[in-house]
Amino acid sequence: xxxxxxxxxxxxxxxxxxxxYALYLIVVLILQNILFTQMRLLGVCPLVLPAVAVAMGMFxxxxxxxxxSLVMGIFADMAFIENTIFFTLLFPALSxxxxxxxxxxxxxRFFAYMGAAAxxxxxxxxxxxxxxxxxxxxxxxxxxxxLLQTLWSLPFAALVYYPPSRxxxxx
Numbered sequence: 001x002x003x004x005x006x007x008x009x010x011x012x013x014x015x016x017x018x019x020x021y022a023l024y025l026i027v028v029l030i031l032q033n034i035l036f037t038q039m040r041l042l043g044v045c046p047l048v049l050p051a052v053a054v055a056m057g058m059f060x061x062x063x064x065x066x067x068x069s070l071v072m073g074i075f076a077d078m079a080f081i082e083n084t085i086f087f088t089l090l091f092p093a094l095s096x097x098x099x100x101x102x103x104x105x106x107x108x109r110f111f112a113y114m115g116a117a118a119x120x121x122x123x124x125x126x127x128x129x130x131x132x133x134x135x136x137x138x139x140x141x142x143x144x145x146x147l148l149q150t151l152w153s154l155p156f157a158a159l160v161y162y163p164p165s166r167x168x169x170x171x
Contacts, residue, residue, distance in 0.1 A: 017167065
């Protein structure tokens, strides 16, 4: 009985598509950690990973998007020293939410994605503010920093829309 379930799961996985997504994940993480950390605007770096989680949820569905985002969150938490399991918990939730919303309420077009990505970036900024406030004292400057991070990340969120939209169509 157990081997039948395992065989069914393995038949549903497209290993070519998984390897393309793994390559996409590596490229996005390298860009985030090497390139985007150097692109400061008013002291704020763009954070493109929440937009990637939203794109994966929209194009691969709530479940597979959350699985991809879980792996991405694990690697992101390893890259950001101040986080322990912050992105590991946040990114799958964003991806699942984006996948659910895109199945029932919005389409998968560019402008709907940009709205969902802006929402994901705002949720990430709010979660970062809450996490920092819980560990330290709250400062109104945190809100300004979160909004600047969201606005500075939106142009780069537009760039990460196209690879998942193309990869999701491949078989």
